[in-house]
Amino acid sequence: MNDILLKKDTDCWRGSFTAMASPCEVLIEVGAERLAWRIVKQVADEARRIEAKFSRYRDDNIVSRINAAEGKAVEVDDETARLIDFADQLYQMSDGLFDITSGVLRRVWRFDCSDNIPDPDAVHRVLKLVGWHGAEWQDNMLWLNKGMEVDLGGIGKEYAVDRCIQKVCEITDSSVLINFGGDLAVSHARNLGKCWSVGRLITGRDQAVALFQLHKGAIATSGDANRYLLKNGRRYSHVLNPQTGWPIDDAPHTVSVAANTCTEAGMFSTLAMLQGKQAEAFLKLQGVEYWID
Numbered sequence: 001m002n003d004i005l006l007k008k009d010t011d012c013w014r015g016s017f018t019a020m021a022s023p024c025e026v027l028i029e030v031g032a033e034r035l036a037w038r039i040v041k042q043v044a045d046e047a048r049r050i051e052a053k054f055s056r057y058r059d060d061n062i063v064s065r066i067n068a069a070e071g072k073a074v075e076v077d078d079e080t081a082r083l084i085d086f087a088d089q090l091y092q093m094s095d096g097l098f099d100i101t102s103g104v105l106r107r108v109w110r111f112d113c114s115d116n117i118p119d120p121d122a123v124h125r126v127l128k129l130v131g132w133h134g135a136e137w138q139d140n141m142l143w144l145n146k147g148m149e150v151d152l153g154g155i156g157k158e159y160a161v162d163r164c165i166q167k168v169c170e171i172t173d174s175s176v177l178i179n180f181g182g183d184l185a186v187s188h189a190r191n192l193g194k195c196w197s198v199g200r201l202i203t204g205r206d207q208a209v210a211l212f213q214l215h216k217g218a219i220a221t222s223g224d225a226n227r228y229l230l231k232n233g234r235r236y237s238h239v240l241n242p243q244t245g246w247p248i249d250d251a252p253h254t255v256s257v258a259a260n261t262c263t264e265a266g267m268f269s270t271l272a273m274l275q276g277k278q279a280e281a282f283l284k285l286q287g288v289e290y291w292i293d
Contacts, residue, residue: 003017003018004016004017004040004041004044005017006033006036006037006040008033009027011029011194012027012028012029013027013028013030013033013036013040014026014027014028015027015028015036015037015039015040015043015044017040017044017047019044019047019048019051019160019180020047020050020051020055020156020157020160020180020181021181022157022180022181022182023181024043024044024047024178024179024180024181025177025178025179026039026040026043026176026177026178026179027176027177027179027196028040028174028176029174029175029176029190029191030172030174035171035172038171039168039171039172039176042164042167042168042171043164043167043168043178046160046163046164046167047160047164047180050156050159050160050163051156051160053079053080054080054083054152054153054156055153056103056149056151056152056153062076062077062080063150063151063152066142066144066149066150067149067150069144070146070147071143071144071145071146072143073136073141073142073143074141074142074143075140075141076140076141076142077140078140081140083152083155083156083159084100084137084142084150084152086155086263087100087132087150087152087154087155088132088137090155090267090270090271091132093271094271094274096132096133096242096243097241097242097243097248097271097274097275098154098242098270098271098274099130099131099132099242100132100150100151100152100154101129101130101131101132101134101135101144101148101149101150101151101242102130102151102240102242103149103150103151103153104126104129104130104148104149104151105123105126105127105130105240105242105245107126108122108123108126108245109123109238109240111224111227111228111229111236111238112229113226113227113228113229113230114229114230115229115230115231115232116229117229117231117236123245123246124245126245127244127245129145129147129148129149130148130242130245131148131242134148135148154270155263155266155267155270157180157181157183157266158183158220158261158262158263158265158266158267159262159263160180161178161180161183161184161185161218161262161263162185162218162261162262162263164178165178165185165186165187165262168187169187169188172187173188174187174188175187175188175189175190175191175196176188177196177198177214179198182220182221183218183219183220183221183262183265183266184198184214184218184219184220184262185217185218185219185261185262186214186215186216186217186218188216189215189216190215193215195213195214195215196213196214196215197211197212197213197214198211198212198214198219199211199212212256214258217258217259217260217261217265218258218259218260218261218262218264218265219256219257219258219259219262219265220256220257220259220262220265220266220268220269221254221255221256221257221269222239222254222255222256222266222269222270222272222273223252223253223254223255223273223293224237224238224239224251224253224254237251237253237273239251239273239274241274248273248274248275248276249276249277250276250277251273251274251276251277251279252272252273252279252280252292252293253293254291254292254293255269255272255273255279255283255290255291255292255293256269256290256291256292257269257272257283257288257289257290258288258289258290259288265288268283268286268288268290269290272290272292279292280292
């Protein structure tokens with residue numbers, strides 16, 4: 001079923017659809033409705049292609065083939081290899097705090113805003129299956145210990161935004177903003193020096209919406225606005241430490257970072273969350289523009 005919607009705003013077309021468990025929005029500064037439809041359909045098709053290929057919830061893609069290998073080596077295609085190379089880079093940069101094998105921790109952690117904290121013994125049992133250092137990765141061949149899995153969800157949405165921007169640039173030189181659940185990028189500058197205004201949800205004592213004004217580049221946001229546990233007044237973030245199996249201590253509620261690409265912005269926002277209370281110090285060292293709550 002085609003759920004793509006397109007409507008005319010005051011000075012742009014606004015396309016919308018759902019993909020990657022997120023609301024997806026495409027703002028298009030063109031006049032012709034036919035071209036606007038072509039752009040939003042191209043974006044939706046590419047987003048859904050990436051989702052189908054890399055979602056951990058499917059049993060017919062490369063991720064499921066890796067996770068079902070039961071200790072055997074799996075050869076991957078070049079696109080998958082680039083994502084795994086990037087994940088390996090993040091693992092090295094974070095001293096092991098970003099780990100694509102840590103997705104198995106979702107077996108015991110369910111961040112549904114309840115107070116259901118898992119049993120420590122259950123966390124410890126699953127933690128034995130976590131550890132990118134135990135994988136072998138070379139020449140598009142990946143070997144995991146039996147029972148281990150990979151989860152590319154931590155980098156997939158930002159990658160999808162950048163891929164869709166590339167597709168848009170093949171169609172038009174006009175300005176297009178792509179926003180996938182708060183991770184967003186702009187293809188070209190708007191006419192007459194205008195900017196795109198986009199809101200983001202911030203979470204602290206109260207929830208509120210902050211506005212970004214974006215002329216170029218990208219912004220990515222990491223946070224626990226909708227995924228957390230709360231027990232005895234303590235908020236447990238969904239950002240887990242793969243070395244302990246427990247949420248990162250004193251992680252910010254929300255981190256947003258601006259960069260040239262959404263992938264780069266997502267890299268810094270994610271790594272900052274993993275730094276816990278040192279998140280802002282980490283971002284200052286990177287020399288990037290950021291917002292932290």
